[in-house]
Amino acid sequence: MKEHRPRRGSMAFSPRKRAKSIIPRIRAWPEHSEAKVLGFAGYKAGMTHVVMVDDRKNSPTYGDEIVVPVTVLETPPLKVAAVRAYTKTPYGYKIEGEYWTAELDEHLGRKINLPKNTKSMDDLDLDKVDHFRLLTYTQPYSVTGVPKKVPEIMEQKVGGGSTAFDYVKEKLGKEIRVFEVFEEGTVIDVTSITKGKGFQGPVKRWGVITLNAKHARSSKHRRVGNLGPWNPHHVRPTVPQAGQMGFHQRTEFNKRIIKMGENGDEITPNGGFLHYGVVRGDYVLVSGSVPGPVKRLVRFRYALRAPSATFEGVNVTYISKTSKQGR
Numbered sequence: 641m642k643e644h645r646p647r648r649g650s651m652a653f654s655p656r657k658r659a660k661s662i663i664p665r666i667r668a669w670p671e672h673s674e675a676k677v678l679g680f681a682g683y684k685a686g687m688t689h690v691v692m693v694d695d696r697k698n699s700p701t702y703g704d705e706i707v708v709p710v711t712v713l714e715t716p717p718l719k720v721a722a723v724r725a726y727t728k729t730p731y732g733y734k735i736e737g738e739y740w741t742a743e744l745d746e747h748l749g750r751k752i753n754l755p756k757n758t759k760s761m762d763d764l765d766l767d768k769v770d771h772f773r774l775l776t777y778t779q780p781y782s783v784t785g786v787p788k789k790v791p792e793i794m795e796q797k798v799g800g801g802s803t804a805f806d807y808v809k810e811k812l813g814k815e816i817r818v819f820e821v822f823e824e825g826t827v828i829d830v831t832s833i834t835k836g837k838g839f840q841g842p843v844k845r846w847g848v849i850t851l852n853a854k855h856a857r858s859s860k861h862r863r864v865g866n867l868g869p870w871n872p873h874h875v876r877p878t879v880p881q882a883g884q885m886g887f888h889q890r891t892e893f894n895k896r897i898i899k900m901g902e903n904g905d906e907i908t909p910n911g912g913f914l915h916y917g918v919v920r921g922d923y924v925l926v927s928g929s930v931p932g933p934v935k936r937l938v939r940f941r942y943a944l945r946a947p948s949a950t951f952e953g954v955n956v957t958y959i960s961k962t963s964k965q966g967r
Contacts, residue, residue, distance in 0.1 A: 649846030649880055656845070659889045663792045664831040664939045672799030672942060675807040679796045679941035680821050681778055682715035682924060683786050684832070684934055686913035690898060690925065691958035695951045705957060710898050710925040712907055713938055716782045717815040717922070719745060721793065722775040723761065723808045727768045737764050741813030748777055750790045761809050769802040774811065778937070785916040786935050794939065818922055819900060825954045826897045827943040832932035836887030846880035890931040894947055895940075899925040899956050910963040925959075 672678055689709050694701045721744060727736040740755045748754065777791040798804045822828065842848050843862045850861045867875045875881075901907070904919030912918045915934045930938055 647878065647880075648848050651878060653888065653890075654877065656888060657884050658836070658887045659833050662833050663794055663937060664833060664889055666795075666831060666939060666941055668944055669797040670942045670944050675798065675800030675804035677774060677776075677796045677811075677816055677821050678799055679939060680715060680816075680818050681718065681776075681792070681794060681937060681939045682713035682818070683780070683783055684930055684932055684936050684938050685712040685714050685785060685916045685919050685923075686909075686934055686964065687711050687929070688907065688909060688960045688964075690956050690960065692898065693955040693957065695953055695955065697950055697952070708898065708927055709929070710927055711930040712913065712919060713924045713926060713930070713940075714783055714785065714904070714919050715818040715922045715924050716779045717817045718776040718778060718796075719791075719815055720774050720776055720811050720813060721748065723812050724773045724775065724795070725764055725769045726771055726773060728770040733770065736768050737761075739764075739812065743813040745777070745779070745791065747781060747789050748791055748793070751777075751793060761805075761812075764805075766802050766805060769805075771801050772798040772804050772808045774798060774808060774816075776816065782921065784918065784920060785913070792937055818924060822897055822900070822924070824897055824900055825951060827946045828895050828897060828926070828940045829891055829893050829943050830895050830926060830930050830938060830940045831889065831891045832930060832936055832938045834886050834888050834890050834931045835933045835936075837885040839882065840885040841882045842880040845882065845885045848880050892928075892931065893945065894943055895930075896927045896951075896954070897924055898927050898954055899959070907959055907961070909961045911965045914964050 666679060669678055687709060689707055691705050691707055694704055694706045696702060722738055722740040724738050725736040726733045739761045740758050742758050744754055774796050775793060776796050777793040780786045781789045798808055841862050842864050843850055848864060864880055867879050902922055904921060904923055907923060908919045932938060
């Protein structure tokens with residue numbers, strides 16, 4: 641009988657190298673008829689759990705109280721720095737016009753070179769515009785749990801196509817709160833940069849088995865048995881080898897917003913979140929886990945491939961505020 645020994649580790653995310661930026665990049669956006677921003681960003685504070693009534697109609701526990709783990713994201717308002725109008729060409733989307741506001745934060749100058757001259761949006765030809773996107777930036781200095789002042793700048797798509805001209809013109813230079821974009825029960829996709837683990841060997845990085853004393857020479861057990869056959873005369877990319885592990889961009893699909901609020905005291909545990917502290921402003925509770933460590937920037941958008949399941953509505957009966965200090 642031939643022995644079956646499949647390879648270990650998934651090649652789905654190769655090459656496993658460090659992300660280019662700690663700010664996640666969203667390359668695909670869903671279609672939306674309403675003129676509003678389709679994404680937002682926040683900082684990961686930690687995790688807790690809630691008790692809610694199961695509103696999934698096909699669930700065995702439908703109508704019963706269930707315990708759901710949630711991730712807490714502190715979401716200070718985003719500021720709009722500029723508006724970009726995109727036109728559709730045979731070679732992809734191209735920028736038709738870019739319009740900056742004169743009311744920029746002084747901390748933004750530590751991130752980019754601020755424009756000196758601003759143009760008016762009245763000269764824009766709407767017949768050439770396919771959709772708008774907003775250049776938004778965060779306000780980390782308003783969050784006590786994140787020790788930084790330099791904002792992160794990112795692009796957010798606006799729904800409604802070219803009909804969103806009045807909306808983007810109104811929001812230029814203004815703040816956008818998370819309540820204007822999402823509501824409780826919305827299904828979202830979450831994108832972030834995972835926790836970095838540095839240079840790791842093939843056992844931890846790919847899950848290969850360790851060699852026993854009979855086969856390993858010089859007591860080196862945590863290495864691959866061989867790098868491949870003589871022919872072809874090169875090492876194939878499928879061979880598990882040591883290298884970078886972690887600090888990769890990852891997207892988790894179809895999370896749900898369990899709760900949103902303005903007062904962080906409603907969800908902050910006794911003693912605060914570990915390595916973060918107290919949530920003081922706007923917050924979002926997302927079902928399940930979220931990639932990345934505490935204090936990491938997390939971006940989320942409307943679900944790109946939303947599930948067909950129907951939900952009646954979120955009904956949270958209890959939020960755990962038990963201390964996370966282990967005592």
